Amino acid sequence: MTRPAADGTAAWPPAALDPAGPFAGPLNTLAWVLFAMAGAVLLVVLVALGVALFGPRRWRARFGGARLVWIGGFAFPVVVLSALLIYGLGLTSHLTQEPGPGEMRVRVTGEMWWWRVAYLDAQGREVFQDANEVHIPTGRPVVLELDSADVIHSFWVPRLSGKVDMIPGRRNLLRLQADAPGAYGGQCAEYCGGPHALMGLVVVAHEPAQYAAWVRKQSAPAVAAPQPAVGAEVFGRAGCGACHSVAGTTFNGLAGPDLSHVGSRRTLGAGILPNNQGTMAGWISDSQSIKPGNRMPAYPVLTGQELRDVSAWLESLK
């Protein structure tokens, strides 16, 4: 199947040990080095334990002194852990450096339980907003500015980069890069309350030319100008605009995800559902049965026809 909806949710939950870019690669190596070191140390400890319990008397006598404690219990861990720390910091320090001139910047704000995404210009000013998807060009690093609107979240797209906490009032940085176009799943990696496990996201990497086309499309309203749709009227009457913005309309709520181009997203509900008119209608009607505890109420006031009208309109916002 080539439906975009399929790649979107196929990428979530993400694979943790399958790097797809130059920042995730060394981290993956580091993870395996740590596993290997931990395995080797465990083996040494188990052998020593076996010798201490069941070995010949002469060997057991050697294990009885303070010397072994100083060597095996103090010097060895200090040397090994220091070496691993220096190696790990060397691998990851460039991930969190300030953006250089000309580097692409995207601000991702953790919200309970979704992601507000703002694309920034070179001065750090917001150009347009989106949600739950981060679009990037392939083959170049992108600097993410991570913060939080409420509690601590953690941004983690394991195939593209490391994991960094999103802390209220703080701006943490993280670079990521994808070598090939595709959808890369992410997941909030810090428990943030109720539906934390269902706080997913998707990073979509495009060839640079397609990325430029995507930016042009996002920068303009998707709303068909002259004739307001029936679905837009339902959207207004149900009060959806109190929490959601749609560029080109009077709907300008800021509490929930921006819906200006929601029909072009791969997923709904923050990375967790494929996006089509059926899932859209189900989400609007009763998102609480899908993602219990999320901040959007169920709408048991809409008729079937209204639900189809409003979901059709939202899906048309490409």
Next chain:
Amino acid sequence: MGVGLIRNGKGRDGDAANPSGIDVRWGVLGLAALLCACADKSDPPRGIAGADADNGLAVIGRTGCAACHVIPGIDWPRGLAGPSLEGFADSPMIGGQFPNQPDVLVDWLVDAPAMAPATAMPAMPLTEGEARDVAAYLYTLDD
């Protein structure tokens, strides 16, 4: 139908034209029992030629049908906007108003509003082949 035959038999119980009414009654009961056996729920589910129920479940998963329906075989989500599909193969109706027959179900899955304009279920992005696979899976839900 079986019930109707029994009633007919009872109705003609004292019919003068048929003095050996007892034998006829036993014959009718036997026929009724046979007919009841034909409608037994343990019959194989309605088949859909060439359809692949396993692929149907995969299509259901990636289309997100469970956003609105509880569907055995899908652990999450278990949406409540639409009816639960547990035991769907044994349900006589689709959407509360159409006979639960394979062709009707396939049409319903692809474009429900064309059949029931007031339904909340939108037309779904399924090919004919995918809809047939989904229908085949739904007909395995006979518990």
